[in-house]
Amino acid sequence: MADALKILVVEDEPGQRELIVAMLAEAGHSLSAAGSVEEAIVAIKADMPDLVFSDWKLGQLSGMDLLNYVKREHPDLGFIIATAYGTISHAVDAVQAGADDYLTKPYQRQTLLLAINKVARAQALKRQNRELSSALSEQRALVGLVGKAPCMQQVFERLRRISATDATVLIGGESGTGKELAARALHQLSARQHGPFVAINCGAIPESLAEAELFGAEKGAFTGANSLKLGKLEAANGGTVFLDEIGELPLLQQTKLLRFLQEGVITRLGAQQEMTLDVRVIAATHRNLQQEVAEGRFREDLFYRLNVVPIRMPPLRERREDIGRLIEHFLKLHARQYGFDAPVLDKSTLKQLLDYAWPGNVRELSNRIERFVLLGDEEELRAETRPGAVAVKGGMQLPEEGLDWDAFERQCLAQAMARFEGNRTKAAKWLGMSYKAFLYRLEKHALV
Ligand SMILES: Nc1ncnc2c1ncn2[C@@H]1O[C@H](COP(=O)(O)OP(=O)(O)OP(=O)(O)O)[C@@H](O)[C@H]1O
Ligand SMILES: [Mg+2]
Numbered sequence: 001m002a003d004a005l006k007i008l009v010v011e012d013e014p015g016q017r018e019l020i021v022a023m024l025a026e027a028g029h030s031l032s033a034a035g036s037v038e039e040a041i042v043a044i045k046a047d048m049p050d051l052v053f054s055d056w057k058l059g060q061l062s063g064m065d066l067l068n069y070v071k072r073e074h075p076d077l078g079f080i081i082a083t084a085y086g087t088i089s090h091a092v093d094a095v096q097a098g099a100d101d102y103l104t105k106p107y108q109r110q111t112l113l114l115a116i117n118k119v120a121r122a123q124a125l126k127r128q129n130r131e132l133s134s135a136l137s138e139q140r141a142l143v144g145l146v147g148k149a150p151c152m153q154q155v156f157e158r159l160r161r162i163s164a165t166d167a168t169v170l171i172g173g174e175s176g177t178g179k180e181l182a183a184r185a186l187h188q189l190s191a192r193q194h195g196p197f198v199a200i201n202c203g204a205i206p207e208s209l210a211e212a213e214l215f216g217a218e219k220g221a222f223t224g225a226n227s228l229k230l231g232k233l234e235a236a237n238g239g240t241v242f243l244d245e246i247g248e249l250p251l252l253q254q255t256k257l258l259r260f261l262q263e264g265v266i267t268r269l270g271a272q273q274e275m276t277l278d279v280r281v282i283a284a285t286h287r288n289l290q291q292e293v294a295e296g297r298f299r300e301d302l303f304y305r306l307n308v309v310p311i312r313m314p315p316l317r318e319r320r321e322d323i324g325r326l327i328e329h330f331l332k333l334h335a336r337q338y339g340f341d342a343p344v345l346d347k348s349t350l351k352q353l354l355d356y357a358w359p360g361n362v363r364e365l366s367n368r369i370e371r372f373v374l375l376g377d378e379e380e381l382r383a384e385t386r387p388g389a390v391a392v393k394g395g396m397q398l399p400e401e402g403l404d405w406d407a408f409e410r411q412c413l414a415q416a417m418a419r420f421e422g423n424r425t426k427a428a429k430w431l432g433m434s435y436k437a438f439l440y441r442l443e444k445h446a447l448v
Contacts (some may be wrong), residue, residue, distance in 0.1 A: 001081060005120055009033045010040045010054035010066060020053070023109050024116070032056045037061040041069060044077075051078035051119060053112075056090050064094060071098040078119045082107070125429055145178065145185055149319035155182065155311060162309050170246075170306045171284040173313030174422030176363030179284040180244060182313060187240040192280060195239025200232045202247035210253045212269050221270025227255070232280055233266055240280045246306065247287035248300060255402035258302045266378045270306060279431070281306070286422050316358040316365070317418060323354050326362060330369035343373060349382050354386040359414035360447045383407060414436075417447065 007029050008015060011017040013033070021031045033047065034040040037058055044052070052070060054063040063081045070077050081105045083090040087437065092103040100119040103111060114381070145156065163186055171179045181198065187197045205213045210363075212221070216231030233241055243249070246447045260266050263276040282308050293297035316323065327350070335342040354376060358364055372381045386407045416427035428438035 003114065003120070004030060005030045005051055006030050006032070006049040006184065007116070008043055008052045010035075010037075010052060010058065010063070012055065012215065013037060016055075020112075023112065024053075027113055029116075037066045037069075040066050044070070044074070045094065048074070049077070050118065050123070051114070054082070056081055056083045056087070058092075064097060066092075067094060067097050067099055076123070079124050080115055085412045095300055107416045113422060145181055146326055147322050148325060149314070149322045151314045151319055155313065158309070158311055159186050159189065162186070164191070166280050167307045167309045168280070168306055169282045169288070169311060171290075171313060173284075173286065174315045174361055174417075175286050176361035177313035177315055178362050179313050180242065182311065183240075183242045183282045186282060187242075187280075190240070190280070192239045196236050196238035197240050197242065198232050199242040199244060201244045203245035203255075206228050207250045210250055210366075211256070214253060215256060215268055216267045217269035218271045221268070225270070229268075229291065231266065231268065232258065234268075234275070235328060236279045237277050238279075240282060243281065243283040245285060246283040247285040247289055247292050250301065251297075254299045254302050258299060258305060261305045262303075267285060281373040288423070315418075315421070316361045320354070323358070323365070324350075326365055327353055327369060329371065330366050334366075334370045334373040338373060340373060343376065345372075345379060349378055351379060352382060352385055352387075355387065357411075357414050357418055359417040384410065388409070406445075409441065410447075413441055413445060413447055417442075 007024055009017060009020050009024070011020060011033070012035050021033050025031050032043050032047065034043045034116065034139050039346045040052070040054070043049075054066050056063040058066070063351070065432055067081065069077055076392060077151045078105065080100045080101045081091070082105055083094070084105050087106070091104065094102055103115055112293070113243075145152075147153070147156070161180065168356055169183075169186065171182055173179050176402045183199075184197060200208075201215065212225070212229050212231065214231050214233055216234050217229040219225060219228050221229075243257075251277075256266070264278075265276050267274040270375060273305065288296055289303050289307075293300045293303050330346070331342045346432070360367075368381060368384065372378065381448060383404065383409065386404065413427075416424060416431050417424070419431065420426040424438060424442070428435045431438065433441075439448070
């Protein structure tokens with residue numbers, strides 16, 4: 001049997017009522033009873049049941065009146081109605097008004113118990129779904145991560161699951177997919193939310209300073225160190241450290257980081273004593289770290305340490321259904337930020353944006369919309385997201401009406417990036433360009 005339920009039986013005929021109550025009590029449920037709609041409402045107010053089992057005919061009023069009240073005031077309350085033989089239209093009306101099930105009199109004891117269990121199970125499921133989706137929407141609101149696509153919902157679910165743990169997390173994904181935002185979300189959802197969140201871009205620290213930056217340095221530890229330098233890990237004590245672009249961390253620092261992950265201790269540069277820290281580590285990279293390991297640029301043991309819980313932020317082209325939602329989100333966000341009214345996009349512009357490849361992912365979308373909100377130049381927005389010329393068999397056929405060179409160049413870059421999932425080295429090679437020339441063009445088109 002399913003769990004015991006609290007059931008309210010509503011029946012105006014006392015003999016019948018007692019019979020039903022006895023039957024259900026025997027099946028292990030806990031019961032209350034009412035002889036009229038008014039009594040039933042009083043009973044519900046006094047002690048909310050899980051389920052109401054009501055007769056159709058109840059003196060002057062009917063079970064429909066009770067059903068309407070229940071669905072209006074307590075939409076989650078289960079409701080089964082019993083109708084007399086030959087009044088199937090009543091049953092149909094009741095189901096249309098929101099009854100979970102109906103029984104036609106006379107019914108067997110077994111039929112009644114079955115209907116009750118079925119409704120109870122459906123209710124439990126409904127409740128679970130609602131709890132889940134409200135938890136998800138809470139997160140969305142809380143951390144500003146927009147995304148209804150199933151692949152994003154999976155990311156949210158994973159973030160939620162691991163937020164209660166201190167597990168090390170490695171976030172992968174192309175540029176602009178929201179890796180840092182996800183890391184911040186994880187921190188905010190965790191018990192460390194009131195502790196510090198310290199972000200370091202490992203690609204932006206010169207190799208010679210990396211150690212002091214991460215682990216700190218005693219006064220006099222190296223030339224120019226004329227005061228104690230607090231490392232980023234120490235600064236994050238009690239909170240979370242976000243190691244962005246972890247793939248760029250020099251090998252020597254990789255070793256020290258591994259030691260911290262294994263033993264929880266660091267030693268400041270020039271210090272004799274080690275110190276124990278309580279820091280959760282979240283790392284991110286747009287690189288394929290496994291490939292970096294294979295090529296000897298990244299320590300394998302560190303990779304496995306970091307990769308305890310991998311999260312991959314999907315590129316926008318894998319969740320195109322979110323593009324519209326994101327456009328709307330950023331129109332409002334940037335308008336609010338600058339104190340403007342949110343502008344409205346022309347339908348054809350909107351369509352073009354929905355079809356565009358978004359090689360720079362959410363960051364590109366956000367930047368373009370921000371520019372549009374500031375300058376109000378819809379023409380520019382259209383020009384930059386216009387589908388370019390298409391290559392045809394036997395060479396490149398340029399369009400009759402001429403070519404927008406900038407848009408064309410952009411498309412080439414975008415498609416190369418998309419093809420190699422943001423791997424710039426490969427994309428540059430594919431376009432027959434040096435890495436430097438490629439990077440220069442990416443920057444020119446705000447694709448980085
Ligand atoms: N799902 C999302 N909902 C709302 N805003 C988002 C979402 N994903 C990313 N953003 C916004 O897009 C911008 C880029 O996100 P973020 O910096 O987290 O990307 P990233 O993956 O770290 O990129 P990069 O690899 O280039 O550093 C930020 O302004 C961020 O707030
Ligand atoms: Mg980032």
